[in-house]
Every structure is written in structure tokens, then in C-alpha cells.
Amino acid sequence: MKALGPILAVVAAIIALWYAAAVPMNIAEVLTQAERAGAVVEPEGAMNRRDVSRFVLVLRNTEHLAESWSMERARLPAPHQIAKELWVSTWDEEVNGRRGIVKSGSLSNRSLIYHGSITLSATIVGFLIGSGLGILLAVGIVHSKTMDMSVMPWAIVSQTIPIVALAPMIIVVLYSIGVEGLLPKAVISAYLSFFPVVVGMVKGLRSPDAMQTDLLRTYSASKPQAFWMLRLPASVPYLFASLKIGIAASLVGAIVGELPVQRGGLGARMLGGSYYGQTEQLWAALLFAAALAAILVWLIGWIEAKTLRRMGVTP
Amino acid sequence: MSLVLLAVAVWIGAWAFNGWLANGRFSGFASVHLAVPLIFGATVIVVWELIVRGLAVPQVILPPPSTIVGAFFDNFGILWPDFVQTFAKGALGGYAIGCGAALLTAILVDRYDFLRRGLLPVGNFMAALPIVGTAPILVMWFGFDWQSKAAVVVVMVFFPMLVNTVAGLRDTSAMQRDLMRTYGAGYWQTLFKLRFPAALPFIFNGLKIATTLALIGAIVAEFFGSPTRGLGFRISTSVGALALDVVWAVIVVAALTGTAFYGAVAWLERRMTFWHPSQRK
Numbered sequence: 001m002k003a004l005g006p007i008l009a010v011v012a013a014i015i016a017l018w019y020a021a022a023v024p025m026n027i028a029e030v031l032t033q034a035e036r037a038g039a040v041v042e043p044e045g046a047m048n049r050r051d052v053s054r055f056v057l058v059l060r061n062t063e064h065l066a067e068s069w070s071m072e073r074a075r076l077p078a079p080h081q082i083a084k085e086l087w088v089s090t091w092d093e094e095v096n097g098r099r100g101i102v103k104s105g106s107l108s109n110r111s112l113i114y115h116g117s118i119t120l121s122a123t124i125v126g127f128l129i130g131s132g133l134g135i136l137l138a139v140g141i142v143h144s145k146t147m148d149m150s151v152m153p154w155a156i157v158s159q160t161i162p163i164v165a166l167a168p169m170i171i172v173v174l175y176s177i178g179v180e181g182l183l184p185k186a187v188i189s190a191y192l193s194f195f196p197v198v199v200g201m202v203k204g205l206r207s208p209d210a211m212q213t214d215l216l217r218t219y220s221a222s223k224p225q226a227f228w229m230l231r232l233p234a235s236v237p238y239l240f241a242s243l244k245i246g247i248a249a250s251l252v253g254a255i256v257g258e259l260p261v262q263r264g265g266l267g268a269r270m271l272g273g274s275y276y277g278q279t280e281q282l283w284a285a286l287l288f289a290a291a292l293a294a295i296l297v298w299l300i301g302w303i304e305a306k307t308l309r310r311m312g313v314t315p
Numbered sequence: 316m317s318l319v320l321l322a323v324a325v326w327i328g329a330w331a332f333n334g335w336l337a338n339g340r341f342s343g344f345a346s347v348h349l350a351v352p353l354i355f356g357a358t359v360i361v362v363w364e365l366i367v368r369g370l371a372v373p374q375v376i377l378p379p380p381s382t383i384v385g386a387f388f389d390n391f392g393i394l395w396p397d398f399v400q401t402f403a404k405g406a407l408g409g410y411a412i413g414c415g416a417a418l419l420t421a422i423l424v425d426r427y428d429f430l431r432r433g434l435l436p437v438g439n440f441m442a443a444l445p446i447v448g449t450a451p452i453l454v455m456w457f458g459f460d461w462q463s464k465a466a467v468v469v470v471m472v473f474f475p476m477l478v479n480t481v482a483g484l485r486d487t488s489a490m491q492r493d494l495m496r497t498y499g500a501g502y503w504q505t506l507f508k509l510r511f512p513a514a515l516p517f518i519f520n521g522l523k524i525a526t527t528l529a530l531i532g533a534i535v536a537e538f539f540g541s542p543t544r545g546l547g548f549r550i551s552t553s554v555g556a557l558a559l560d561v562v563w564a565v566i567v568v569a570a571l572t573g574t575a576f577y578g579a580v581a582w583l584e585r586r587m588t589f590w591h592p593s594q595r596k
Contacts, residue, residue: 006433014437025456075456146334149348150355160577161570162530164447165546168538168554169562173376176557244443252445259538260554266448274451274539282451290444297443 015079019069024054025076026068031057033071034064077280085280086112086287109264112288118265119254120292122182126189127250131243133190134197141198142205142231143223155198163192167253168260175261185257185265192253193246200242204235233311240304247296255289266292318369322362329358378560386560387567393549394568401546402572404461405533409468414525417473418518421480422506435481442474450536459540467536472525479524483517484510516591519584526576530569 031049035041042060043049049057058065069078077085089112094101099108107114137155141148167188174184208230216226258267266289273282308314333351341347360380366372367379374382387394424430450467457463487510495505537547546565553561 003432003436006429007436008433009429010433010437145342146330146337146351149337149342149351150333151352153352154356157574160527161573162527162534164531165534165550165566165569168551169559169566172554172557173559176375248443248445252447255445255448256535256538260551270448270451271539274455277455279452279455286448286452289448293444294440 018079022076022078023065023068024058026071026074027054027057030064030068030071031061073277073279077283081280082283085284089284115264115266115269116288116292122185122254123189123250126186127193127247130190130193131197131246134194135201137198138201138205141202155195158195164256167256171257171260185254188257189250189253192249196242196245200238201235204238205231208234244297244300247300248293251293318365322365326362329354375557375559378563382560383563387564390561390564396544397546397549398568400461400544401533405464406468406529409465410472410525410529413469413472414476414522417476418480421477424481425484438474438477442478446471447532447535451539454539459542464533464536468529468532471528471532475524476521479517479521483514487513515588522580523577526580527573530573
């Protein structure tokens with residue numbers, strides 16, 4: 001628990017900074033609104049204020065500052081506004097809303113749970129395909145010298161390439177041959193998680209040192225036996241490290257894959273929020289995606305801890 | 316159909332040749348280590364060309380490599396401004412600001428143990444998040460031009476760089492620090508003469524991770540709005556017009572840029588950390 005203190009202090013500092021930043025970020029809109037409502041604002045008229053620095057506006061209109069934390073469609077919504085939006089678009093929408101799961105029996109298409117589940121299913125399917133293929137390729141690379149020398153350099157080079165640039169094309173091409181919905185996004189997710197898993201898994205399968213492989217040779221172990229009893233168990237820590245990178249990349253892939261075709265999902269929700277200036281919606285979707293990423297990475301870490309304990313790597 | 320059969324034959328032939336090279340008596344040569352992946356890459360491109368032509372795959376699904384190369388040279392005049400906009404302005408600007416800020420923050424974090432214990436878990440957490448999602452917000456704040464792309468890049472590269480640098484600054488032994496103390500070195504002297512050079516391998520690791528992130532950030536941010544140039548803008552408009560050969564040409568530009576950027580940082584690393592065991596030949 002001693003470790004928690006500094007973390008909480010830093011988080012509290014970030015939130016305090018956020019509230020402080022919201023004042024100058026929103027001041028211009030706040031003053032326009034206050035002036036329309038009949039308040040005296042210094043200097044008068046939106047045109048006159050346009051060229052005045054935000055900080056000067058803050059200093060000269062101290063009585064209006066509190067309103068910048070309750071603006072609608074603010075440039076920077078305050079944390080409590082985003083928290084409220086998160087609550088409204090998850091629990092409130094599903095339980096009390098007309099289209100929510102309690103009243104209509106299916107998830108509301110205005111709730112983040114609905115959009116999050118779309119993104120999550122594409123992420124998981126893509127991640128399973130990508131990491132499965134990655135592990136298979138890694139096994140091939142370790143066992144075939146030809147594959148190792150031909151494919152491995154390209155797998156390493158591919159990590160320096162912004163693969164995500166392919167995403168819009170994959171979506172549109174698959175759409176034009178009639179594949180739509182979950183699969184195109186899953187393809188992008190799979191693609192993004194594939195290469196980190198290949199590289200990490202090859203490293204892991206090669207991690208047994210000469211002493212260990214020599215020992216198995218003195219036992220006259222066959223190649224499959226050496227694989228199942230030495231290489232595969234030795235690769236597990238490396239595998240989990242790259243799976244964590246892979247699932248985070250998969251989520252990014254699914255979100256980016258939702259940008260070109262607006263059929264629901266957190267990416268579509270973010271783009272919609274930015275088109276219509278619904279900043280609270282945008283921030284809520286972003287935080288929801290962040291929470292999703294954190295849960296997925298934590299889940300893999302949890303499975304890792306369990307597996308390593310079962311294998312006897314950690315006590 | 317004969318083209319498809321030819322593709323299969325080329326594939327088998329090249330694979331067998333590579334197998335002979337890799338497992339034969341020349342496999343130890345450095346030139347073979349360079350040739351085998353190049354032959355493999357060339358085979359993939361030839362097979363792609365033959366299959367696309369043999370099966371008459373429509374242009375809007377997969378253009379053959381020859382068309383892509385043609386599109387690359389035909390559109391060089393628009394690809395160059397795109398490259399300048401996305402890489403030279405957005406990605407490089409953000410990369411310099413983000414990595415510089417992370418470096419300074421890391422020195423601060425390293426100095427105060429409280430900050431290290433508080434900020435580092437938060438930084439580790441942030442490094443795993445889909446930060447690219449901040450792109451629409453930053454585009455809203457900084458406008459459509461390269462400033463917003465640079466801002467996305469700053470946010471993306473900051474945390475991986477911070478975490479790596481802080482880890483690097485702690486990578487000196489008590490013996491080495493004690494030696495500095497016996498020399499009467501102060502904090503700053505110890506920092507610049509011992510700990511900063513010792514941290515360089517870690518810093519370069521962060522810088523290398525950040526190269527890819529910078530390009531991803533700059534390209535994806537353009538999907539949320541950009542002036543009428545930029546690699547991401549070109550991809551999204553060309554996809555909309557089903558000009559897939561142009562899209563592939565842009566992807567070639569992005570791939571070459573990413574590899575060259577990474578290669579440049581790796582070259583700098585070799586020059587500056589020649590003393591480190593991992594760089595010795």
C-alpha cells in the first residue's frame with residue numbers, strides 16, 4: 001500500500017491540472033455565453049476579445065471562471081462532466097433509457113457498452129487469429145533454416161513500418177468484395193498483433209541456452225520432444241510479453257478500422273463526436289477505450305501470472 | 316491460367332533455391348544472409364504480379380506491383396509534398412518535441428524518488444493505452460495543419476520514451492557512482508559524465524520505438540482532418556476514389572520512410588554507443 005501514495009498524488013495532480021487548464025481553454029466561449037445572458041464582460045463584444053490572449057481574459061473576468069467547468073460542448077470538458085457522460089452513456093442509458101437493455105431487451109445503440117462490445121469482439125477475434133498465426137510462423141522459423149533466413153528479416157523490418165496505414169484500404173477492399181461487419185476490422189487487428197508475436201515468440205523459442213539443448217541431446221530427445229519439453233515452456237514468458245503488446249495493437253487496429261465505415265464501435269463514436277463537436281462524447285469514448293485496453297492488458301498479465309505459477313517459474 | 320502455374324513454379328523454384336542456399340555449404344557467408352531475404356522478397360513480388368494478372372483480379376481489389384511502381388513515379392509530384400507535410404513537419408516535429416520533453420521529464424523524475432514512484436506506473440499504464448484516440452481532440456484544438464499532427468505524435472512518443480529513459484538513468488552501479496563521489500563530482504557532473512552516457516542504450520531503445528509511433532500518429536491523425544496534402548489524407552481520399560494503385564504507392568512511401576527513419580536512429584546509436592556490449596562485433 002506504500003506504493004499507492006505517490007501514484008494517487010500524481011493522479012490527483014493531473015486532475016487538478018486538468019481543472020486548471022479547462023479555465024483558459026474554455027474562457028472565450030464562456031464569456032460569449034455570459035455576455036448573451038446579459039452579464040458585463042471585459043472587454044465587450046466577441047470581436048474585441050478575439051485577439052486578446054486567453055490568460056488575459058481569465059484575469060480580467062474572474063467572476064465567470066466557474067462556468068468553464070459546466071459548459072456544454074466545451075473545448076476541454078472538466079473531469080466531472082466526462083465522468084457524468086460516461087455514467088449517462090453506460091449505466092443510465094442501458095437501465096433507464098427507452099432503448100436500453102432493461103426496457104428493450106437489446107443493448108442501446110447510443111450506449112458505450114454497445115459500441116465497446118463491437119470494438120471488443122473485433123479486437124478479440126483479430127488478436128486470436130493474429131497471435132495464433134504468429135506462433136505458428138515462429139515455430140516454422142525456428143525449425144526451418146530456410147524460413148528463418150527468408151522471412152525473419154522481413155518480420156523485423158515490418159515493425160518499423162506504420163502498418164496501420166493499410167487499415168482504410170483493407171476495409172474498403174473487403175467491403176467491395178462483399179465482406180463487411182466484424183471480419184475486416186478483425187483482419188486489421190490480426191495484422192497488427194501478428195508481427196510483435198512472431199518476433200517475441202522466435203526470441204522465446206530460441207532462449208534455451210546451449211547447456212540446456214546439450215542436456216536434451218544427451219538424453220537423446222527427439223526434435224518434437226525438445227520442442228514440447230524445452231523450447232515451448234521456455235518461450236512462455238516471452239510469449240506473454242509480446243501478447244500484451246499485441247492486444248494493445250489489436251485494439252488500436254479495431255478502432256482505426258472503424259473510422260472509414262460508420263457502423264458503430266468506439267472509433268465511429270470518436271469520429272462522430274469530433275464531427276459534431278460533442279466533446280464529452282468524444283472524451284467518454286476515449287476513456288472507455290483506455291479502460292478497455294487497461295483491462296485487456298491486465299487480463300493477459302493475470303493469465304501470465306497464473307500460468308507461470310502453474311509452471312513453477314514463479315513461486 | 317498459365318501465369319498462375321508459372322507463379323507456382325516460380326514460388327517452388329525460388330523456395331528450393333533459398334533452401335539450398337540456407338542449408339548448403341555457403342550458408343555461413345554474409346552475402347548469402349543478405350541474398351536469401353532479398354530473393355524471398357523478389358519472389359513474393361513476382362508471384363503477386365503473376366497471380367494478379369493470371370486471375371485478372373480487378374484493379375480495385377489488388378493492383379499488380381508494376382502498376383504500383385508506375386503510380387509511384389506518375390504521382391511523384393504529389394507524393395513529395397505529402398511526404399514533407401506528414402513526415403518532415405508532423406512526425407519529425409512531434410518526435411523532436413516529444414522525445415525532448417520526455418528526456419527532461421525523465422531527469423526530473425529520476426531526481427525525485429517520489430515522482431519516480433508516482434509517475435512511472437502512470438507512464439507505464441499510459442504507454443499501453445490507445446493514445447492515437449486523442450487525435451480527434453488534438454485536431455480540434457490545434458487545427459487541421461501539421462501542428463495538430465505534431466501534437467498527436469508528442470503524446471504518443473512521450474511515455475515510451477519517458478519509461479525507457481528513467482530505466483536507463485538508473486542503470487549505473489553503486490560502485491560507479493561511488494567512484495564519481497570520490498572524484499568530488501557534483502550531481503550535474505555525475506549526470507553528464509556517468510549516468511547519461513550509461514543511459515544511452517536505453518534512450519536509443521526508446522527513440523527507436525518512437526520512430527514507428529511517430530509515423531503512425533502522424534498518419535492516423537490525418538484521417539481525422541487535414542489540409543489537402545499529407546500521406547494519411549492521400550490514403551483516405553484515394554481509397555474513397557478507389558485509386559488503389561495510388562494508395563499502395565503511398566504505403567510504399569510510408570514503409571520506406573519508416574524503415575529509413577528507424578535505420579537512421581539505429582545508425583546514430585551504433586555511432587554513439589559503440590562501447591556497449593550489444594554493439595561490439
